[in-house]
Amino acid sequence: MLAGSFPSAPLERIARKAGAERVSLSAVNALNEVLTEIAEQIAREAIAAANHAGRVTVKREDIKLASR
């Protein structure tokens, strides 16, 4: 199984704030895994964008471009 990168507390907080009455532990873990995958994908595209701009430093604009 995939592992998530984030602590559970903020994920649970987001779910509650979105209106969830109850959230199973495995649902929190699934959200963690999905977000970790998305973060990895955005990071890879942001690095490519930075390199394309002749930089080794990933900047905010690279994240923004990669997130579109």
Place this chain on the structure above:
Amino acid sequence: MLAGSFPSAPLERIARKAGAERVSLSAVNALNEVLTEIAEQIAREAIAAANHAGRVTVKREDIKLASR
């Protein structure tokens, strides 16, 4: 400005693991904000999926459906 929900350390770790040499603080914050928005969106759709199935408990399958 939007605020992110996650601690910076795992975000930086993901960026490094993806191959980033350097990552600006504002890039980490931007990634945090984007992921928070995505998590909120997935949570909202997962809650709708749970309710649709006659449950108030959000389960792993709801997150999976909402993440597609």
